[in-house]
Amino acid sequence: MESKTHVVPQLELRGSSYEIGQQHGKHLAPQILDQLAIYRELFQETCKFDWAHVRTIAEEFRGAIGQLAPHLLQEMEGIADGLLTHAQQHGKTVDVLDIIALNARSEIALGQWDDGCTSLAWRIRAPGSERQVLGQNWDWRETVGKNLAMVSIEQEGKPKIWMVTEPGIVGKIGFNSSSVGVLLNAIRARPISTSLLPIHCLLRISLESESVDSAISTIEKLGGAASSQHILIADTHKAQGLELSPRGGVYLPEDANGIVVHTNHFLENKLVDEPPWLSGSPVRLARAKEICSELIQELGADRGLEEGIDARLLRARFFSDTFNSPQAICCSPDPMRLARIQTLFNIVMTFGEGREASAEVVFGKPGSKEESEVFRMPW
Template sequence: MHLQIPDPPKLLLTGTPREIGLSHGRHLRLQIEDQMSVYDEMFRHSCNINWDEAREDAEKFRATIERLTPHLHEEMQGIADGAGVHILDIVTLNCRSEITFGKFTDGCTSLSWKKSDGCRILAQNWDFAPAVQRNIAFMEIQQAGKPTIYMVGEAGIVGKIGFNDACVGTCLNAIRAHPCISSKLPIHVALRLCLESTSVAEAVRTLESLGGVGSSQHILVSDSDVSLGLELSPLGNIYLSEDEYGMVTHTNHFLENHLVYEPPWLSGSPIRLERVRELSRGVIDSGVLSEDRLVSTVLREKVFSDLYNSPQSICGQEDFTRERISRITTLFNIVMRLDPKNLGAEVVVGRPGSGLETSVVNMPWR
């Protein structure tokens, strides 16, 4: 008999960067230790390196983080001290995408949509290794002089998927491409900087002013006025605007950024992209999304639960022909409303529509 997935822990992190980090590390100590073990296995399988070798690579990024974002370096030190590990362990978690050159098999589907009343909906399925699911946490981060962040995060990692009380939200799609440059920001740090911004324009200015990111990734960033697909790479960025449906959709391959070498990897990514466009446009044309209270439910049921081209479907399924550590599945779905009058998100952990996911968790939850 299958049991429903339990809700992840909900953390309120406040104060100075060090205080935020200490609280994070103390509350998620066991999950951080488990994350290190999970990623050690992933590194060994994907890159033929162990955790100690990954930490050596992480030192280059630690220096970059300390130089470009000292407040997040201080927060990472706090996480390490709170969890009783070395700061390089925490930096390794935060730059795991860069250490592996994108060799982890992430597979995510994201979309933004401008509603008829002008506000933005931002949503995605996040697909990754099932072992990571037990280390997901909901985080509310309160910092002086910055927007309050509501984030679905991983233990030990400072930035992920979510939104803030200035109505700025982020989604992430992994891209596998070369090169990787350690003098630029890790993508999870870039996500946190976006979530510390008060607008899409400020997020873009911040990333550009700091020299960009060290690995190729796609961040879908929205505020209440605009959505922009940031096809980011160490060699330059391309920004995707909303289409005729008021949408930006993305999966795990670059659409317009041809500045880096991107070998073929997830054959299902183009198929998922066409599928998410077809399904989302269909529900928009049907008019069913005109009733605001139904938007999250409809998107989960009609778009993000879709199993077409399984296992590489929008709702990702484990491929049991692959080794256990390299399988991926949908770990959570989030639908955000970036509306100043009705700001919030609905999250289900697990595969939407499977019957095994958590009940809907509202963010903010207090």
């Protein structure tokens, strides 16, 4: 589908785990090869890791994924096989370890990468109705923006999934037909454990769940996350911020207004070694809370919030905010830093009892006049 500035693939994947991966790899082969080139350069630039070393760590994660989530390893094998013909035609050699490296990129980087992202969950209660809004700006290297894709995944016995993802990655930001949605904030902290699942695998497993509680239960049974990350997860009835780490997780409840907001530092999880990171993260968090308070005051309680808080308003008032730019909720590249990081897409999901889960997605920086048209999920 084509917008003003973006061509965004929309894939419908279904079948066995391997078949889903094979379709993914075949249809997004050029983008996956480009992603591999981007991450090869990123690992070298920021971590001083050559790709041979990256693959060595990916081999360790292959064992963990194969043991804890074998269906996701089968899907990654399918992705590698699906893009094989295209890769060979372009003189490239790709196998499952390269795909695992993409899915474990956050862990292999040992907490040295500088993602942004601001996430919000808002459970809006009014007399006789209740609605959950879940949204975020996803900030990352601008070179990745051209490769983003929207996918739906149908698997037997599991809810249908819709998500925005980086090609080659099996789990990202989105929701399912049971009205369970997930967002992601990267946290720069240690340790890392190659015996646990990478965060992108846990995002996918959460999207295969029927509720927030069942997702949390599954994550706990699997031992938690291989790296320090924050998943903001919500369903129709509640939201929780999951500050996950190999040393244990801390779960953040909604505040009195039904809100959870998060940026790129842990608020309560003190189990990890978290060095000072993005100076703008606490500023963004405070600004996010301030905007929510302003909206509550302007719209009033009950019916005003119920009718007023939607994707369009949040893009206009929350996700387009440029306070403390370039490290703003709507992120722009910092001229003082080599890494060109900016908001690559915005997603706002809406869940409610008796209604179909849905989302609006805008690629690029919301409010910039250069963003895409609104894409809708399901499509």
